[in-house]
Amino acid sequence: xxxxxxxxxxxxxxxxxxxxxxxxxxxxxxxxxxxxxxxxxxxxxxxxxxxxxxxxxxxxxxxxxxxxxxxxxxxxxxxxxxxxxxxxxxxxxxxxxxxxxxxxxxxxxxxxxxxxxxxxxxxxxxxxxxxxxxxxxxxxxxxxxxxxxxxxxxxxxxxxxxxxxxxxxxxxxxxxxxxxxxxxxxxxxxxxxxxxxxxxxxxxxxxxxxxxxxxxxxxxxxxxxxxxxxxxxxxxx
Ligand code: SAM
Numbered sequence: 001x002x003x004x005x006x007x008x009x010x011x012x013x014x015x016x017x018x019x020x021x022x023x024x025x026x027x028x029x030x031x032x033x034x035x036x037x038x039x040x041x042x043x044x045x046x047x048x049x050x051x052x053x054x055x056x057x058x059x060x061x062x063x064x065x066x067x068x069x070x071x072x073x074x075x076x077x078x079x080x081x082x083x084x085x086x087x088x089x090x091x092x093x094x095x096x097x098x099x100x101x102x103x104x105x106x107x108x109x110x111x112x113x114x115x116x117x118x119x120x121x122x123x124x125x126x127x128x129x130x131x132x133x134x135x136x137x138x139x140x141x142x143x144x145x146x147x148x149x150x151x152x153x154x155x156x157x158x159x160x161x162x163x164x165x166x167x168x169x170x171x172x173x174x175x176x177x178x179x180x181x182x183x184x185x186x187x188x189x190x191x192x193x194x195x196x197x198x199x200x201x202x203x204x205x206x207x208x209x210x211x212x213x214x215x216x217x218x219x220x221x222x223x224x225x226x227x228x229x230x231x232x233x234x235x236x237x
Contacts, residue, residue: 009139022148025155040070043066050063083128088135090130170222208233
């Protein structure tokens with residue numbers, strides 16, 4: 001998969017793209033992430049990428065021309081089928097969106113700054129607008145990293161044991177079950193016996209039940225499309 005990220009601050013992204021699972025995925029060529037500095041596409045002497053908002057008001061707005069030129073410059077290496085603005089006004093990111101985007105061969109992510117984008121970029125340049133949550137950051141670089149890291153976990157070979165992705169929260173719609181590691185007793189708190197007895201069917205059942213328990217307590221809105229077995233487990237809780 002190839003992801004082109006357009007930003008005014010590539011240095012925010014460079015470090016995180018070099019380390020851990022993301023760094024390895026890029027090193028192994030499972031994922032290509034290319035950074036483009038939007039300022040390189042400003043044509044005036046001062047390399048201006050923003051201007052005052054029409055109608056007045058605080059802050060500056062990102063101009064159309066450098067954004068359009070930066071995206072168009074990628075047409076040789078990116079299909080430009082999915083051009084995504086990171087924006088608090090976008091659809092809120094969830095695992096279903098991550099899954100959908102991970103199935104596409106290439107993406108363009110555009111990071112805003114200042115008061116955000118001229119609306120014509122949303123109308124005529126972007127195919128999607130995505131928000132990472134109902135709060136406002138100063139730029140789209142961290143949201144872009146959130147999206148890239150979530151996408152990378154869906155790509156075969158990035159997380160060594162894909163089963164660990166399959167048991168993550170949201171993978172099958174529920175929150176994940178609680179987890180424990182050694183020692184079996186810590187400050188008087190015990191690890192559930194079932195996890196230590198090697199009975200894999202019992203462990204699977206316990207995990208599903210605990211995932212249902214946590215989801216019902218914390219995110220009941222996620223309890224949809226339950227199987228009969230899920231319903232039975234919920235009734236037992
Ligand atoms: N004036 C904009 C508004 O009210 O919607 C906020 C602009 S914000 C200060 C600057 C940039 O940060 C945005 O253009 C966007 O790229 C990014 N950003 C901020 N919060 C975000 C969020 N929750 N999700 C995605 N991007 C966000």
